[in-house]
Each structure stands twice: as C-alpha cells, then as structure tokens.
Amino acid sequence: MDWQALSESQPELGLIPPQLRTQAERLEIKRGETLFRVNDLVQRVFSVVSGEVRLVRLDRNGTEIVLQRSCGGFFAEASLGNTRYHCDAVVSAAGTILQFPVDAFRSALDEKADFRSAWMAHLASEVRKLRAQCERLSLHRAADRIIHYIESEGADGIINLNQSRKAWASDLGLSHEALYRALSRLEANGVLQIDGNRISTISRSSANSASSNSQCRC
Amino acid sequence: MDWQALSESQPELGLIPPQLRTQAERLEIKRGETLFRVNDLVQRVFSVVSGEVRLVRLDRNGTEIVLQRSCGGFFAEASLGNTRYHCDAVVSAAGTILQFPVDAFRSALDEKADFRSAWMAHLASEVRKLRAQCERLSLHRAADRIIHYIESEGADGIINLNQSRKAWASDLGLSHEALYRALSRLEANGVLQIDGNRISTISRSSANSASSNSQCRC
C-alpha cells in the first residue's frame, strides 16, 4: 500500500505507526453498502480514502437522521472507546476505504507514546475545526459564511480551495447557486479577489473595529 | 473547591485526576476581559464554569471572526498541543472559569493512563457531538433541526432540555421566535409532544422508510 501518496491526501494517515499499517486493509465500497449497523460489535476502525460514507440513525418513523457525512479521513472515532456502534454506516458514494482491526489500533495507542500524542493532537484539531464550522454555519448570510471560511481556514485572508465550488457550497451549508451568486457579488463589491481557486479578502482603508454586540449563546 | 458539584454541571471536570485538581485556580471573569491574545504563550488550560467566553480572530479590517463560543467546559483544547495561541479569548458574559497550568496538565496526560484515555474519550465524544451539530445546522428548515436534535441528542425520541428555549434556539442556529413557532406547529401537527422541558417525537403509523436521495457532499 502506498502510504506516501495516501498521507498526502489524508494527513491523519501519516500518524499511523508502521506496525499498524501492515494490518490495514483496503476495501472497495459501493453505493448503498452498509459497513456496520447499530449494536454491531466494534471490530474495525475506518478511514475514507475516496467516496462518501454516512453515519445515520433511523427514528421511530424510519426517517433517516444523518449524524455525519465523511468524504475523507477517519469517521466514528468515538467507536474506539465503545464496544458497539450507535448508528449505521452507509456508503452514499462509491469509493475505497481503509480498515484497521480495532484491537491493534487500541494497543498501538496504548504502547506507542508518539502515536498516542499524534492521535490526541488529531482529535483536538478536529474539535477546533468543527467548532469553527459550527460558528460558520450559524451565520445566516452566505457572504458571512464565505468570509468566515476564508478567515478561519485560510492564512492571512488568502485561501487556496482544494475542492470544487459545489463541494465548498455543501461545506458552507449553501446551495451551489447561492455560493456562486454571493461570490460574484463579493467580487463586484471589491470585498474579495478571486483568481481560480485562490480567493483573498481585500482590506478596506476604512478599518473600523468590530462591534461585538451580538447576543450571548446562553 | 467543590469538585463534586462542578462535575455534575461539567462532566469533563470529573476526568481530572486529584493531583491536577489541587493546581486548579478559580477565576471570576468580567465581560470584555481578555484571557489571552494571538501569539501569547500557552501557559494555562481553561474551562468555563459559568458565563461565556469567545475565541475570536480579527481580520485585516478589524472584523471579528468568532471561532467558538463556550458556555461551559474546556475550550481551545488544541492549545495543549501548541506553544502559542492562534486567536484571542474574550469574555462575552461575566462568570467564572477554572484554569490549570498547562505543564501540569500535559504531564498528567503523560503519566496517568486513566486520565489519558478519559481525555481521549472526551475529545472523541466532542468530535461526535460537533459533527452531528454540523449536520443539523446544514438542514434548512427549523422543524428539521428540531427533529434532528431530538433524535441525535435524546434517547428513543425523547429529550429533556436542560436549558432555556432561547439558549436552545441559539444552539440550533435559529432565532428564538422561529423556534417557538416551529415547536407549536410541530405540536399542532401531532409530530411532537411537548410537556415543559420534556419533548418527544410521536411515531406515526404510516412509517415509510427514508428515501436517502440527497446529494453527496463531495
């Protein structure tokens, strides 16, 4: 398995120690397939390489509640601490995944101090990113979400998108039409400079500091 | 310090080992105060007991980008892995916080296997909750977010709210008016049963399974 190439697209795979790598299995997944179901014993840890996997829960009426859509990287990390799953994992777009035996994963975390701290750093970084994404999604205007994304995910107000605008729109919780329109409006208003996948904010001379008058969450 | 009472309102404080507890400091915080700034050295780890703290970043025009609003529990967990902060921490509602020396925190994680796995489980659980919240916030209709909340945070379609509806509305990324209206509409339509803070979904006999025709994120 080409861990070099894999780690470039999925940085968290770079954390995996050599011994654990040898126990990884590559798996082709087809749309509609189920990787695990509620109450199944946790026996593997999964990472999406390509395609999409959804964690879903069915309510009493059979309505699907999506808990997570994963297009890359580990998912259901909390399963490491549980014996059984609390949701189903369904493939929503064909692709490939990696799977590790959960016992080997757990003992690697126990024994390898390096891996352990790398894994904790990975989790903490996920938490940070997700918190920012929640704040972004709670903004109501498309333009605000775009600016928030650039300022929080980019560097110095500049970002290089590594995904299509349609996928970005989905990240931002917007329809792709809304994203396209907001982008061109922001460019027309001189707020953004757009050059293909390189998008940057333009600093206005009238820099008045933020008001910070918004309501508290609690 | 009354760790018993603290752990009841902030479960993650229950993880802290005795030795680390002795090094905790309680701190009263006032609105407008700054706990740390960008590029400050990471010297403490913080947990909100009451009030609200925001992690913010200022863009080139001085506009405030909110990365996180914390009304309880640890915040800026990623600072444990960094030497300097990447944002400011500003008090947006007066209250009290706990602070731990970061060195003591790190060595406790190194030395105490129990604390370490509890902390990893805490982080993984945060990741799970935040992913579900992101999915929830990417739903467009108020009713969908409410149902999603009940099904993902509650048990068996029943939830006991431990916060005001106004605070819940903020969690859901809705105005409180929109939440009130959606709740009474759902109750009138026989979808929800509302009894004070106990809210439950009602299973309809016409249980047709989910369609799962929604677009992929990628």
Add this chain to the structure above:
DNA sequence: CGTACTTTTGAATCGCATCAAATCTGGTGG
C-alpha cells in the same frame, strides 16, 4: 464527438430574521 459534471444566470417561492409589542415568569427588595 459525446457524455457527465461544473459553473453560471434567471425567475418564482418559501421560510426565517427582524422589529415590535404583549404576556408570563421568577426573583428581589420594600
């Protein structure tokens, strides 16, 4: 060249935010 997908623009509709105001609630002090 054809196919599948993304990007782009248009028009109509829907749902939520916002502003406003009234009522209800719990807690404080006289």
Add this chain to the structure above:
DNA sequence: CCACCAGATTTGATGCGATTCAAAAGTACG
C-alpha cells in the same frame, strides 16, 4: 405580601435572502 424588574415566552407583520426549479454555457475526459 406585594410591587417591581429582568428575562423568557408568545404572537403579529414585514422584508430579505436563500432554496428551488429551470436552463444554458463551459469544461474535463474517454
């Protein structure tokens, strides 16, 4: 106990912005 106040809860009216449906143009790839 009651008056009072700060919040939370509730209802109404209005406007805006995003979704949705539709369709055309651009683009990558076999």
